[in-house]
Amino acid sequence: MTCPAPIRKYDSVVLGHGSGGRLSRDLIADVFRPAFANGQPFAIEDQATLPFPASGRLAVTTDSFVVRPLIFPGGDIGSLAVHGTVNDLAVGGAEPLYLAASFILEEGLDIRILELVCASMRAACDAVPLPLVTGDTKVVDRGKGDGIFITTTGVGVVPTGINLSAAFARPGDRVVVSGTLGDHGIAILAAREGIELETTLESDSASLAGLARDILGASRAVRCMRDPTRGGLSSALNEIAAASNVGIVLTEDRIPLRPEVRGACELLGLDPLYVANEGKLVAIVDAEETNRVLEAMLRNERGRDARVIGEVVDRHPGVVTMRSVVGGERIVPLLAGEQLPRIC
Numbered sequence: 001m002t003c004p005a006p007i008r009k010y011d012s013v014v015l016g017h018g019s020g021g022r023l024s025r026d027l028i029a030d031v032f033r034p035a036f037a038n039g040q041p042f043a044i045e046d047q048a049t050l051p052f053p054a055s056g057r058l059a060v061t062t063d064s065f066v067v068r069p070l071i072f073p074g075g076d077i078g079s080l081a082v083h084g085t086v087n088d089l090a091v092g093g094a095e096p097l098y099l100a101a102s103f104i105l106e107e108g109l110d111i112r113i114l115e116l117v118c119a120s121m122r123a124a125c126d127a128v129p130l131p132l133v134t135g136d137t138k139v140v141d142r143g144k145g146d147g148i149f150i151t152t153t154g155v156g157v158v159p160t161g162i163n164l165s166a167a168f169a170r171p172g173d174r175v176v177v178s179g180t181l182g183d184h185g186i187a188i189l190a191a192r193e194g195i196e197l198e199t200t201l202e203s204d205s206a207s208l209a210g211l212a213r214d215i216l217g218a219s220r221a222v223r224c225m226r227d228p229t230r231g232g233l234s235s236a237l238n239e240i241a242a243a244s245n246v247g248i249v250l251t252e253d254r255i256p257l258r259p260e261v262r263g264a265c266e267l268l269g270l271d272p273l274y275v276a277n278e279g280k281l282v283a284i285v286d287a288e289e290t291n292r293v294l295e296a297m298l299r300n301e302r303g304r305d306a307r308v309i310g311e312v313v314d315r316h317p318g319v320v321t322m323r324s325v326v327g328g329e330r331i332v333p334l335l336a337g338e339q340l341p342r343i344c
Contacts, residue, residue: 018139034120059094074202078117082124091225094156106145171245179305182275206279218296221286248311
C-alpha cells in the first residue's frame with residue numbers, strides 16, 4: 001500500500017496555502033509570480049534589496065483594505081489597494097517608488113477571483129508605474145475573513161524643495177477639490193445593497209500621482225493636499241483646520257456632486273461630505289496661485305471637474321463650516337461613527 005499523492009491544484013484557497021510549505025510555493029508560482037514578476041527576476045528572499053535616490057526625503061505609508069464586495073463597478077480590492085497607497089504618497093508630494101503587499105485569504109476563496117485581483121493590482125501598478133517588490137500571504141479559516149484582506153506599504157521620495165503639511169494652511173488660502181465627491185462610497189453601497197440608480201455609478205478609484213505632479217509643477221504655493229477617503233471631505237478638512245488652527249468655510253453650491261450621488265444621499269439620509277472617495281484630492285492653495293493650480297488640474301484627466309469650494313479664515317479656529325444656498329452657515333463636524341463600513 002502506498003499513500004496517495006497530495007492534490008496540488010485547487011479551485012479555491014485551502015488552509016494549506018498558508019502553511020509555508022509546498023502549497024504555499026504553488027500559490028506563489030501559479031498566481032503571484034505570473035501577476036507580479038513583470039519579466040524581472042522573482043527572488044524568493046525574506047526581503048527586497050532596492051536602490052534608493054541620493055537626494056530627497058523618504059516617504060513611507062501603510063494601509064489595509066477590506067472592501068465588500070471584492071469586485072465593484074469601477075474597480076476591485078486589488079486596484080483599490082494600489083491606488084489608496086499611491087495616493088497617500090502622492091498627496092504628500094512624494095514620487096512613488098516601491099510597493100509591498102500582504103494578503104490575508106479566507107479558506108474557500110475562488111482561485112479565479114484571486115487571479116483577477118492580482119491582475120488588477122498589476123495593471124494599477126503598471127499605470128503609475130510602480131513595482132510590487134515584496135509580499136506575504138496568510139490563510140484564515142472559512143468564515144473568519146471576508147474573502148481577501150490586503151495590507152500595502154508604499155515607499156516614495158519627496159523631492160528637495162517640496163514641503164507640504166496640514167499645519168501650513170493660512171487665512172486667505174483657497175480650498176480646491178479635484179472633482180465630484182462620494183462616487184466611491186455610493187458605488188460600493190449600490191453594489192452591496194442592490195440599489196438601482198438611473199445610470200451605473202462607478203467608483204472613482206484611481207492613481208493621483210500624475211495629478212499631484214501636475215499641481216506641484218504648476219506652483220509651489222500649495223500648502224497641503226489630502227485624499228478624502230474614509231470620513232470623506234469633512235474629515236480631511238477638519239484635520240487641516242485643527243493642525244493649522246484656522247477655520248475653513250465651504251460654499252454649498254460649489255461642492256461638485258454627480259446627480260446619482262446627490263439623489264442616493266438624499267434618499268438614504270447620507271451627507272456626501274462624509275462619503276469616501278478613492279480618486280479625488282483636496283488642496284489648500286495660496287489665493288494668488290489658485291488660478292494657476294486650478295488650470296493645471298483641469299488639464300489633467302483626474303482633475304477635469306476641479307473647482308474652488310471654499311476658503312481658509314481666521315475665525316472659529318479648528319472648525320469647518322458651510323454656507324448654505326439660502327445664506328445660513330452650519331458646522332461640518334468630524335464624523336462621529338461609520339456611515340458606510342467596509343468600503344476601503
